[in-house]
Amino acid sequence: MPELPEVETVMRGLAARLQGRRIVRATMNRADLRWPVPPGLAATLTGACVTSFARRGKYILMRLASGDSLLLHLGMSGRMVITPPGPALPALHEHFVLQTDDDWRIALIDPRRFGSLDMLPTSEEASHPLLASLGPEPLGPDFTAAKLSAALAGRRTPIKAALLDQRVVAGLGNIYVCEALFRARLSPRRLAATVAGARAARLVPAIVATLTEAIAAGGSSLRDYVQPSGELGYFQHAWKVYGRAGIDCEHCPGAPACAGISRIVQSGRSSFFCARTQR
DNA sequence: CAAGAATCCTGTCAGC
DNA sequence: TGCTGACAGGATTCTT
Numbered sequence: 216m217p218e219l220p221e222v223e224t225v226m227r228g229l230a231a232r233l234q235g236r237r238i239v240r241a242t243m244n245r246a247d248l249r250w251p252v253p254p255g256l257a258a259t260l261t262g263a264c265v266t267s268f269a270r271r272g273k274y275i276l277m278r279l280a281s282g283d284s285l286l287l288h289l290g291m292s293g294r295m296v297i298t299p300p301g302p303a304l305p306a307l308h309e310h311f312v313l314q315t316d317d318d319w320r321i322a323l324i325d326p327r328r329f330g331s332l333d334m335l336p337t338s339e340e341a342s343h344p345l346l347a348s349l350g351p352e353p354l355g356p357d358f359t360a361a362k363l364s365a366a367l368a369g370r371r372t373p374i375k376a377a378l379l380d381q382r383v384v385a386g387l388g389n390i391y392v393c394e395a396l397f398r399a400r401l402s403p404r405r406l407a408a409t410v411a412g413a414r415a416a417r418l419v420p421a422i423v424a425t426l427t428e429a430i431a432a433g434g435s436s437l438r439d440y441v442q443p444s445g446e447l448g449y450f451q452h453a454w455k456v457y458g459r460a461g462i463d464c465e466h467c468p469g470a471p472a473c474a475g476i477s478r479i480v481q482s483g484r485s486s487f488f489c490a491r492t493q494r
Numbered sequence: 495c496a497a498g499a500a501t502c503c504t505g506t507c508a509g510c
Numbered sequence: 511t512g513c514t515g516a517c518a519g520g521a522t523t524c525t526t
Contacts, residue, residue, distance in 0.1 A: 216519055246523070249502080249521080273520075291519045293502075308504090327503040329520060345521090372497060381521075389519060482498065500524070508516085 216291040219273060219353065219386030220429035221469065225276045225295050229321065232269040233277065237264050237316040245310040249331040250291060252311075253392060256334045260313065272349045272385030277342060284337045290329030296322045349385040353422050356408055360419045364411040374410050375403035375481050377424075387422070391429065391459045393487045395422040397456045400466070402493045403479070403486040421478075428453070456487040465491040467492055 217225065241260035246252040249307075264280040277285040296306065300318035311323040311332060323330065324403050335343050350366065351357035366383045367374070378392045387395070396403050399421035401414060408416060417493050432453060455465050460478035465472030473491045480486070 218520095288520085290503095290521090325503095326505065327519090329503070372498085376497085379520085483500090485517095496526105498526085501511105501522085502520105504518105506517085508514105510512105510514085 216386060216390075217273065217289040218388035219270075220275045220391070220426055220432075222289065222386070223270055223430050224433055225289065226268050227268045227276065228297065229277065229295060231296075232319055232321065233265045233313075233315065233334075233367065234267060235265065236319075238313050239316050240264065240314040241313045243310070244305075244312070245328070248310065248325065248328050249288070250333075252332045253334055254423060255278060255330060261332050270383055271340075271352070272347050273388070274346060278337050282337055284335055284340055286331075286333040286335060286340075286343065287323070288331045288345070289323060290327060290331065292327040292397060293323060293325035293330035296324055298322075325494040348366045348381045348382050350381060351385065353384050353386055353426055358423070360415040360472040361428065363419055367407040367410050367415070370407035372407050373403060373481055374401060374407045374418075375486050377407035377410075379482075379484075384422070386426070389484050390454065391422075391425055393457045394454060396493060397466075398425055398459050400494065402490075403481060403488050405494070420433045429466050456489070458487065460487060464492070 233386075238260050239262070243252060243257045246254070252374050258280070265277060266280050267278045269276040269278070273285040273288060274382045277287065279285070298320045299446040303320050306322065306324055309322045310325055312330070313321040315321070333343070333345070339356050340346060351362065363384070367377055370377050375392060375396065378387050379389065393403070395418070399418040399480070401410065401413075401418060401474070456476050459476045461475050464476050470491065473489060476487050477490050478485055478487050
């Protein structure tokens, strides 16, 4: 599922193909996504010129010369597929399709329909209900140990749950929270409020490095993620703990006291961690 | 107010 | 082989 690194990669792929181009056709095949897609969305896009792209947390913004912005969230199963000029067979679960003036085709495919689309004035992006309460960008200047500590202060919930809260920091999902906590050697069970001082100072760079490396790798994924460029097959997951229950832990090579990577369930979601080194 | 559960949806996979 | 059920996860909404 797309978390910040995947969304960033998708956005870059979309920008490479769409920026500076005109959209000659927009088609909504299914408007019942996570929320109903505004009826006029396709009409607004038809004939529009794409000026730039931005990302906020897991949301992609496509800005138009008209002063409108398309807001896109991929949910859990959403992916963008780009195909070159030529005959194209509509795929299953292809809910939304753009065609450019140079005849490329950009499709949103989302089997579970947890994704969303909206149209809003570019000038009102910051106050959009889905964006207004997002926390700082983890790769931006506002994501510091001091500010993270402040956001976690008083929170009597596990750090795992707190980091999944998009109001604390925007863009992390289950996989990268597990990875970042492993890197910071913090237990997912640790009370959020106790992540301050040296621990917060350890966690922030761990999150930054985890995300930066994943973006550099081109974004990793679950099972069916496809590059926005259309190319398949670089599913090179480099996860150290996610999905690796029972496997040897990288922190403890040959240590008899390490039982390998453990899996527990928190808030109904899997957490993977090394019980020996993550405290 | 905060924390956790339930919810939406469908493809995938384990087990019988 | 085919069916059934559990599971996956983002983010809102509901419940406690």
